Amino acid sequence: GAGVSQSPSNKVTEKGKDVELRCDPISGHTALYWYRQSLGQGLEFLIYFQGNSAPDKSGLPSDRFSAERTGGSVSTLTIQRTQQEDSAVYLCASSPDQGGRGYTFGSGTRLTVV
Amino acid sequence: TQLLEQSPQFLSIQEGENLTVYCNSSSVFSSLQWYRQEPGEGPVLLVTVVTGGEVKKLKRLTFQFGDARKDSSLHITAAQPGDTGLYLCAGARGSQGNLIFGKGTKLSVKP
Numbered sequence: 015g016a017g018v019s020q021s022p023s024n025k026v027t028e029k030g031k032d033v034e035l036r037c038d039p040i041s042g043h044t045a046l047y048w049y050r051q052s053l054g055q056g057l058e059f060l061i062y063f064q065g066n067s068a069p070d071k072s073g074l075p076s077d078r079f080s081a082e083r084t085g086g087s088v089s090t091l092t093i094q095r096t097q098q099e100d101s102a103v104y105l106c107a108s109s110p111d112q113g114g115r116g117y118t119f120g121s122g123t124r125l126t127v128v
Numbered sequence: 129t130q131l132l133e134q135s136p137q138f139l140s141i142q143e144g145e146n147l148t149v150y151c152n153s154s155s156v157f158s159s160l161q162w163y164r165q166e167p168g169e170g171p172v173l174l175v176t177v178v179t180g181g182e183v184k185k186l187k188r189l190t191f192q193f194g195d196a197r198k199d200s201s202l203h204i205t206a207a208q209p210g211d212t213g214l215y216l217c218a219g220a221r222g223s224q225g226n227l228i229f230g231k232g233t234k235l236s237v238k239p
Binding site: 018045047049054055056057059062064070073105107115116117118119120121122 | 159161163168169170171172173176216218225226227228229230231232
């Protein structure tokens with residue numbers, strides 16, 4: 015597609031439920047990133063996929079968070095047993111290489127855990 | 129500990145004024161990028177600087193990368209209401225794939 019597409023744009027869920035967030039990157043971009051943006055906290059790195067290499071999961075805050083990327087394209091971020099502190103905007107970005115030349119971001123998914 | 133410190137955090141100015149936003153670190157970066165983010169949207173890339181001392185201009189915006197590649201500044205001349213937004217700097221370190229972001233400077237330009 016022309017840009018990075020994320021769905022849903024908004025998600026309200028009850029504490030303890032699982033959620034799945036989807037990211038469709040720009041076609042041909044080998045690198046895909048997930049970040050989390052909380053009020054006043056800036057962008058927090060979560061996970062990074064580069065081609066067929068093993069993902070860099072060093073930013074995932076707990077084992078409730080996981081992500082996969084199928085066929086080198088679409089990615090899904092899953093949060094299990096959601097907590098109120100998981101409420102944030104989850105941003106996905108892609109880049110044609112390792113990101114040194116810049117990311118293209120999606121519009122994000124605003125997750126609210128009630 | 130925040131690896132990239134941005135200052136000021138908030139800036140409210142009148143249309144036509146000039147301003148400078150700073151991005152500082154004790155670490156060396158292989159490249160540094162500036163993004164602008166509007167409410168409800170993802171950040172949009174403005175510029176990438178790679179060489180120490182590099183200066184890039186984008187209309188009324190001037191970006192500079194420090195000689196030691198540890199800091200950067202963004203200068204806006206004659207600010208306009210359309211410049212309002214959150215300005216984020218982000219650094220790349222060597223072969224590390226992900227960018228490290230500062231917390232941002234929230235700019236408001238009043239007509």
